[in-house]
Amino acid sequence: MTQSDELRKQVERQVRRMKKAERERPTLLGQTVYIGTLGLLLVLPVVAGAYLGQWLDSLASEYSSRWTVSLILVGVMIGAINVYLFIRE
Incomplete structure (x- = not known):
């Protein structure tokens, strides 16, 4: 196997990795849902404590x-x- 074949395989592997990363990139909707979930996880116990208190x-x-x-x-x-x-998961 020549160096050009080895280089071509490395480049093809990197291209596949880049395409996979592009497909799995989080969308705006996904990020919005994530931030909303974090907000609810923080606010709901505070509100529940206020009402109970x-x-x-x-x-x-x-x-x-x-x-x-x-x-x-x-x-x-x-x-x-x-x-x-939640973030640690």
């Missing part, structure tokens, strides 16, 4: 926001962990 605070006889603030912070931590685990 508000409900628990409404059960108290005097004005209190202790549960609301605490559960919002817990929601932020859970949301951050969700996003981290």
Whole structure:
């Protein structure tokens, strides 16, 4: 096998790899869905914590926001962990 045959095979292999990479490139819609999923993974625990905390605070006889603030912070931590685990996959 000559050097020109070896070079031709290497170039053909690189062309196949480049075409495969071009086909598998993420689309705008795919990237938008990915970012939207990350947003929901972060926001939903925060909102759920706020609503649950508000409900628990409404059960108290005097004005209190202790549960609301605490559960919002817990929601932020859970949301951050969700996003981290989703990105790590």
